[in-house]
Amino acid sequence: MVRRAFSLAAMLMVIAALSDAVGQQTVKVGAIYPLSGNAASAGNYSKAAIELAVEIVNNDHPELKDLPLAAGSGLPALGGAKIEVIFADNQGTPAAGQNQALRLITEEKVIALIGAYQSGITVTTSAMAERHGVPFITPESVAANLTERGFKWFFRATPVAGDFARSYSDFLKEQKAAGHKVASIAIVNENTEYGNSVASVIRDVFAKDGLNVTQVIPYSANTTDVQPQVLQLKEKNPDVVIFVSYTSDAILYAKTMKDLNWKPAIMIADNAGFNDPSFVSTSGALVEGLVNRSSFAPGKPGTLSALVNDLYKKKTNVDLDDPSARAMQGMLILADAINRAGSTEAAKIQAALRATDLKANQVVTGYNGVKFDEKGQNVLASSLITQMQGGKYVPVWPKDKAAGELKLPYKGW
Amino acid sequence: MSAILLQVIVSGLLIGAVYALFSSGLTLIWGMMNVINFAHGDFVMLAMYTAFMVWTAFGGGPAAAVPVAAIILATVGVLSYFLLVRHIMRGPMLAQILGTFGLALLLRYSAFWYFGANFKTLPDNILGAPFVIGSIRIDAPRLLAGAVGLIVTLMLHLLLTRSALGSRMLAVSEDATAAQLMGIRPERMQAVAWALAAGATGIAGALIATFFYTSPTVGETLAIVAFVTVAFGGFGSVPGALVAGLLIGVIEGLSAFLIGPVYKDVVVYLLFVLVLWIRPQGLMGKA
Numbered sequence: 001m002v003r004r005a006f007s008l009a010a011m012l013m014v015i016a017a018l019s020d021a022v023g024q025q026t027v028k029v030g031a032i033y034p035l036s037g038n039a040a041s042a043g044n045y046s047k048a049a050i051e052l053a054v055e056i057v058n059n060d061h062p063e064l065k066d067l068p069l070a071a072g073s074g075l076p077a078l079g080g081a082k083i084e085v086i087f088a089d090n091q092g093t094p095a096a097g098q099n100q101a102l103r104l105i106t107e108e109k110v111i112a113l114i115g116a117y118q119s120g121i122t123v124t125t126s127a128m129a130e131r132h133g134v135p136f137i138t139p140e141s142v143a144a145n146l147t148e149r150g151f152k153w154f155f156r157a158t159p160v161a162g163d164f165a166r167s168y169s170d171f172l173k174e175q176k177a178a179g180h181k182v183a184s185i186a187i188v189n190e191n192t193e194y195g196n197s198v199a200s201v202i203r204d205v206f207a208k209d210g211l212n213v214t215q216v217i218p219y220s221a222n223t224t225d226v227q228p229q230v231l232q233l234k235e236k237n238p239d240v241v242i243f244v245s246y247t248s249d250a251i252l253y254a255k256t257m258k259d260l261n262w263k264p265a266i267m268i269a270d271n272a273g274f275n276d277p278s279f280v281s282t283s284g285a286l287v288e289g290l291v292n293r294s295s296f297a298p299g300k301p302g303t304l305s306a307l308v309n310d311l312y313k314k315k316t317n318v319d320l321d322d323p324s325a326r327a328m329q330g331m332l333i334l335a336d337a338i339n340r341a342g343s344t345e346a347a348k349i350q351a352a353l354r355a356t357d358l359k360a361n362q363v364v365t366g367y368n369g370v371k372f373d374e375k376g377q378n379v380l381a382s383s384l385i386t387q388m389q390g391g392k393y394v395p396v397w398p399k400d401k402a403a404g405e406l407k408l409p410y411k412g413w
Numbered sequence: 414m415s416a417i418l419l420q421v422i423v424s425g426l427l428i429g430a431v432y433a434l435f436s437s438g439l440t441l442i443w444g445m446m447n448v449i450n451f452a453h454g455d456f457v458m459l460a461m462y463t464a465f466m467v468w469t470a471f472g473g474g475p476a477a478a479v480p481v482a483a484i485i486l487a488t489v490g491v492l493s494y495f496l497l498v499r500h501i502m503r504g505p506m507l508a509q510i511l512g513t514f515g516l517a518l519l520l521r522y523s524a525f526w527y528f529g530a531n532f533k534t535l536p537d538n539i540l541g542a543p544f545v546i547g548s549i550r551i552d553a554p555r556l557l558a559g560a561v562g563l564i565v566t567l568m569l570h571l572l573l574t575r576s577a578l579g580s581r582m583l584a585v586s587e588d589a590t591a592a593q594l595m596g597i598r599p600e601r602m603q604a605v606a607w608a609l610a611a612g613a614t615g616i617a618g619a620l621i622a623t624f625f626y627t628s629p630t631v632g633e634t635l636a637i638v639a640f641v642t643v644a645f646g647g648f649g650s651v652p653g654a655l656v657a658g659l660l661i662g663v664i665e666g667l668s669a670f671l672i673g674p675v676y677k678d679v680v681v682y683l684l685f686v687l688v689l690w691i692r693p694q695g696l697m698g699k700a
Contacts, residue, residue, distance in 0.1 A: 036630060
């Protein structure tokens with residue numbers, strides 16, 4: 001009897017010691033990204049960026065002191081709790097994304113969701129979060145209607161299509177004033193939520209600004225051949241082309257334009273596939289002078305963004321690209337909100353997200369800060385124009401944020 | 414006819430010959446054993462990675478990559494036959510379908526694990542500059558792939574219809590028991606069929622890698638086209654796959670150029686349904 005009681009006590013002590021060693025509770029967050037399918041390359045870089053964000057929060061990083069939660073370990077308001085991210089693969093389809101969201105919410109019991117790269121998949125995954133009353137933050141999906149659905153649990157950190165359209169418009173008007181021809185503009189867009197909505201916003205903004213969109217070519221990103229699209233461009237020969245594409249199609253366009261020997265005087269890419277590190281490494285040499293948008297630039301050594309870029313490069317061997325930087329920023333915003341909520345309760349996290357107020361020096365991306373309006377849109381999000389120069393995107397516009405000189409016309413290969 | 418329209422047709426023929434090239438292996442397996450190989454697209458993917466590795470390891474172009482990929486894929490084909498297909502052939506129809514589908518997923522996710530999700534491409538000048546005739550440009554990698562596609566399809570066709578080996582294979586596919594009584598070993602013939610089909614797929618993949626991106630899911634994208642080509646041309650008919658491939662290439666190109674890229678699939682599949690409605694066995698399949 002005594003012996004049994006003794007062994008029981010010993011067991012309890014071991015359990016107590018073990019749970020102490022494991023440490024405080026963990027906070028589970030679900031992340032839904034394309035880890036297989038055609039956007040898997042971009043999705044896996046975003047995954048690495050989110051893992052880095054969590055690593056920065058969970059461990060002590062005094063060198064990144066401007067970043068909330070970087071110094072010290074874990075979430076202080078939750079007794080130093082660590083964040084655990086559970087990744088789910090959306091397989092590049094809205095249906096798979098929706099199923100994964102349901103699984104993460106009901107089975108993994110995550111307290112918040114982040115994702116889902118493709119706008120068309122963010123539509124379905126965030127609807128699932130809304131139905132279950134779970135906070136959802138999208139760091140990168142830009143389709144305009146995402147924040148127009150009256151959702152209460154949806155937040156978006158990235159600048160949206162309207163912002164890009166305005167910067168493209170301002171940029172082109174400035175080039176026109178500088179003597180470049182922008183009389184005819186073509187838009188080539190993939191035809192899911194992302195491409196369609198960005199193309200239509202660009203058309204609206206350009207129409208108001210007196211820029212002449214003469215040709216719109218929607219296409220399916222999951223295609224084996226883009227020769228007809230390039231030949232349609234070659235036939236009309238526009239001065240400016242804007243591509244709204246994912247990675248596999250972006251690679252095919254770069255190759256095919258060279259094969260068929262056609263290029264416009266100004267070629268613009270709307271981020272996404274053209275910023276995937278595997279696009280830059282396979283096709284960067286074919287698109288010298290390509291104009292792009294970005295919310296992230298590594299900046300000068302010693303700056304916050306440069307330090308974070310170094311950490312990312314150590315982990316993945318590539319520089320932090322723009323969509324991945326935005327994914328990372330999304331995770332940091334979410335961690336900050338959970339910490340301020342001081343609780344894992346959904347309503348408190350939602351309230352904390354709503355009260356988010358980060359300054360420009362507290363974010364990794366080039367945003368002017370983070371502050372959500374009643375629709376959940378970050379009103380301080382911003383981006384700048386970059387250009388492919390010698391295999392790297394260099395910020396070139398606006399002038400006060402430029403790190404290099406804009407070179408026109410587009411050179412290509 | 415405008416020069417651009419002519420270019421659309423030429424480009425369509427070139428991509429169509431490539432479709433025919435990577436569909437011939439699929440139709441051969443069906444013709445020989447009545448098995449649909451759902452892992453076909455992933456065989457193409459393996460061949461593309463083989464070409465990529467031949468390039469990174471030895472700096473070898475298609476001249477080296479094509480034979481290497483043909484041998485590796487033929488081996489993969491024979492292994493698939495002895496380790497998987499031979500067993501599931503005895504099972505119900507559903508087991509046959511799910512068996513090769515499982516193989517497809519195994520290959521795809523092994524590629525994710527081993528190669529990672531990154532897109533890879535071969536240097537785009539690996540075969541030199543395109544041919545220019547007047548205002549028409551013919552891309553060298555596509556021309557090579559298309560030409561080899563024609564040759565491989567023709568050779569497979571001759572092998573099946575004009576050689577003793579082909580007759581033996583056909584005998585097994587018609588009636589395995591009767592063939593066995595005539596002294597033909599069905600299993601050996603079927604293994605040869607898998608080696609030939611996968612080997613041809615290896616040639617196709619190594620050539621496609623010269624102008625297309627390589628990623629673990631590229632097989633998924635290409636397999637859809639292969640299935641349509643095979644059904645269009647007639648299951649089991651190698652020349653049918655050739656005619657169907659060329660037709661699909663040109664129709665896709667023309668409809669994408671004249672109507673719009675998003676409508677090209679509508680046109681192709683509408684025609685596909687029409688053909689199957691009038692001729693369920695496909696253009697050149699046996700009734």
